[in-house]
Amino acid sequence: MRVLVVEDEAATRDILERGLREEQVQVEAVGDATSAESRACAGAFDAIVLDVCLPDHDGFTLCRRLRARGIDTPVLLLTGRSGLGDRVRGLDVGGDDYLAKPFAFAELLARLRAVTRRGRSRHLGGVLSCGSIELDQRTRHVTVDKKAVFLSHTEFRLLEYLMRRADDTVSRDDLALYVWDGKEDRRSNVMDVYVSYLRKKLGPGSTLIRTVRGMGYTMTAQGGPRG
Amino acid sequence: MAEWPRAPATIPADLRSFAAAVAHEIRTPLSAAAGEAEVALRRDRSPAEYRDALRRIAAAVSELVEISGDLTLLSEPLDDAAGASRSATLGAIFASIHQRYAGRADVDVDLESASMTQVAGSEGHLARALTLLIEHALRHRRAGAHVSLRIVAMTGARVHLAVSAQPPGMWRHAWSALHRTADHAAGSLRLRTARRVVEATGGAVGSSDTNAVHIELQRTA
Numbered sequence: 001m002r003v004l005v006v007e008d009e010a011a012t013r014d015i016l017e018r019g020l021r022e023e024q025v026q027v028e029a030v031g032d033a034t035s036a037e038s039r040a041c042a043g044a045f046d047a048i049v050l051d052v053c054l055p056d057h058d059g060f061t062l063c064r065r066l067r068a069r070g071i072d073t074p075v076l077l078l079t080g081r082s083g084l085g086d087r088v089r090g091l092d093v094g095g096d097d098y099l100a101k102p103f104a105f106a107e108l109l110a111r112l113r114a115v116t117r118r119g120r121s122r123h124l125g126g127v128l129s130c131g132s133i134e135l136d137q138r139t140r141h142v143t144v145d146k147k148a149v150f151l152s153h154t155e156f157r158l159l160e161y162l163m164r165r166a167d168d169t170v171s172r173d174d175l176a177l178y179v180w181d182g183k184e185d186r187r188s189n190v191m192d193v194y195v196s197y198l199r200k201k202l203g204p205g206s207t208l209i210r211t212v213r214g215m216g217y218t219m220t221a222q223g224g225p226r227g
Numbered sequence: 228m229a230e231w232p233r234a235p236a237t238i239p240a241d242l243r244s245f246a247a248a249v250a251h252e253i254r255t256p257l258s259a260a261a262g263e264a265e266v267a268l269r270r271d272r273s274p275a276e277y278r279d280a281l282r283r284i285a286a287a288v289s290e291l292v293e294i295s296g297d298l299t300l301l302s303e304p305l306d307d308a309a310g311a312s313r314s315a316t317l318g319a320i321f322a323s324i325h326q327r328y329a330g331r332a333d334v335d336v337d338l339e340s341a342s343m344t345q346v347a348g349s350e351g352h353l354a355r356a357l358t359l360l361i362e363h364a365l366r367h368r369r370a371g372a373h374v375s376l377r378i379v380a381m382t383g384a385r386v387h388l389a390v391s392a393q394p395p396g397m398w399r400h401a402w403s404a405l406h407r408t409a410d411h412a413a414g415s416l417r418l419r420t421a422r423r424v425v426e427a428t429g430g431a432v433g434s435s436d437t438n439a440v441h442i443e444l445q446r447t448a
Contacts, residue, residue, distance in 0.1 A: 008366065011259035011287060019266040032370070032398070053251065055367040056398040080251035080258075102258035105265040 001116060002178075004043065005029040006036040006059070007051040007078070012101075016049065019105050025112075026181060033057040040066055044164055044178050045073050046116045049108075052079035052090065060093045067094035074115035078103070128163040131221040133205045135163055144205040154179065155198050158191075162209060162219040171216040248415040252294050260287035297359070297420040300352065314447040315350035317341045317378065317386065323354045324361070324376060334361065337377035346386055346444040348428035353444070356424040359417040360390045360432070360440050368392040381446070388442040396438035 003020060007013040008031045020027045028043065030036050033054045040048060048066075052059035063075050077090040080101045090098045096115045099108060128135045132145045140156055142149045151159065157179050162170060172186040184190050195217060199206035210218050238246075267280035321341035328334040346353065357376060364374045372392040379387040422432045429445040 009255050009259070011283065012255060012262065015259055015262040015266060015283075019262060022266065022269070035370070056369075080254035081247065083247070101254040102261040105262055105269075 001046045001112070002026045002044065003028075003112065004036065004039055004045045004048045004073075006031075006033070006048065006054065006062070008032060008054050009051070012051075016108075020109075023109060028177075031055075033059070033062040036062060037065060040071055040073060041069060042165070042168075042174055044161055047074045047076060047112055049076050049078055049112070050095070052077055052081060052086070060089055060095075063090070063095050064093040074118060076108075076111055076115055078108075128160065128166075130163050130166045130219055131205065131208045133159075133163070133202065133208060135160055144202055149201050149203075149205075151198070151201060154194055155201065158194055158198055159202075162217060166219050166221070169212045169215050169218045173216075175216060245419075248419075249294075249298065252416045253291065256287040256290035256294070260284045260291075263287070294416065296355070297416060300355070300420055301423060313349045314345045314347055315353055317344045317346055317444075319350055320346075320354045320357065321376070323350070324358055327358060328361070333373055334365070335373065335375040335377075337375060340378040342378070344381065344386060345447045346428070347430075347447050348424065348444070352424045353428070356421040357388070357390070357442065359421040360442065363417050363421075364390050364392045364397060364440065367397045369395045369398060372396060379441070384446050386444045386446055388444065389439045390442070391439040393438055 001024075003025050005013060005016045005020070005027055007016060007029065010031070013029050013031060017027045017029045028039060028045075030039055031054075033056045036048075036050070036054075050059045050063060054062070057065075059077055059079070063077070066073070066075070074096040075094065077095040077098045078101065079086065079090075079098070087098045096118065097111050099111055126137045128137065134143045135156075136142075137160065142151055142156070142159065158175070161175070161179050172191060175191050176182060176184045176186050176188070180190070195209065195211075199209060202209070208219055208221065210220070212218055263280050263284045267277060272280075318338075318341040321336055321338055325336040325338055328336060361374055361376060364372075368374060369392070372395055374390065374392050376388065376390050379389045381387070418432075425432050425442055425444070431443045432440065434440045
């Protein structure tokens with residue numbers, strides 16, 4: 001599971017990071033809403049743990065903005081405000097669950113498992129499409145011009161990530177983090193090798209993946225020169 | 228059985244908002260302490276790991292003790308809260324704040340600007356008020372901002388100080404919190420306490436931009 005933690009209080013952010021990592025959760029943590037919005041849009045997270053009181057915008061506003069941008073990652077709101085009005089507001093702006101501080105870590109983990117289960121079921125049957133390529137996230141079935149293409153696990157993750165961020169320039173840092181779980185460096189040629197494998201297997205669909213020199217890759221429905 | 232007098236049916240809005248702000252302030256270190264203890268106890272660890280966890284719990288408890296101290300300050304009569312009848316040396320106030328942030332590269336207390344100037348108020352209370360404003364800036368600064376406390380000017384009977392976050396300053400949200408009296412936002416207990424102490428000495432707290440909080444203190448002979 002990959003979780004984005006958004007908490008401005010350093011001590012709480014630190015314990016959330018350490019506690020979740022000990023449970024084999026991959027964690028990225030930020031301390032303000034602006035960084036959180038950018039990370040949430042760039043990264044493929046299974047859930048977001050979002051503190052309501054942040055220094056720049058409140059968590060309710062951030063949650064509403066994410067939903068408006070089409071980010072449907074499950075959000076678990078975490079807050080020192082536990083009044084009924086705040087709980088209702090949190091759910092109304094698109095939050096999936098609400099947990100008041102101080103919280104039991106075991107309960108946080110259970111709620112995270114619950115929201116990610118619901119999140120997965122929300123994605124079930126979700127088919128990503130870009131030009132002639134279709135990718136079924138549930139069956140892991142990929143087609144180019146309706147013809148099946150068989151991809152390895154890493155190739156599938158790479159294509160899924162590029163398709164989720166279609167039209168964006170995906171940096172090598174993001175690929176290293178989200179496709180290789182931080183185990184590869186941005187300078188590693190492993191990602192170039194996998195992009196090359198992927199292009200070969202995609203055949204006519206390979207032109208949809210363009211290299212953005214010095215930056216990374218971008219995937220567009222129109223395609224173009226590989227760069 | 229003698230009947231007790233009826234409790235008021237409603238609680239004033241100010242009190243409710245204040246109670247909500249205090250509850251929020253308390254819950255934050257409380258959840259850090261509770262989380263540390265729970266995570267530490269989830270599995271067997273080395274003595275060093277337990278010591279680290281206890282250190283972090285002690286830090287969260289210290290924060291709770293400080294919040295309790297701030298509440299006591301707010302509950303005291305105005306004169307006692309400020310120690311208005313007393314006077315303190317700015318140099319000594321700055322030195323105690325400097326000591327608190329010793330070793331932190333992101334906080335600068337300008338000891339050179341501090342002097343033997345005497346101001347109205349008790350050393351401890353004024354040091355706490357200025358520390359609270361530094362904490363407000365630290366909590367609400369934009370990434371990379373450096374926080375400093377310095378004397379800006381001395382004019383007649385006033386000393387002008389500034390707690391700045393430069394560059395890129397504080398978030399607008401934090402700055403506007405200074406201008407609200409019934410504020411739910413995080414940090415409002417800090418601001419309330421700082422303002423009460425400073426204003427009780429005849430001073431003032433305000434800001435004209437998002438990068439600094441300005442404090443005026445009353446000079447004494």
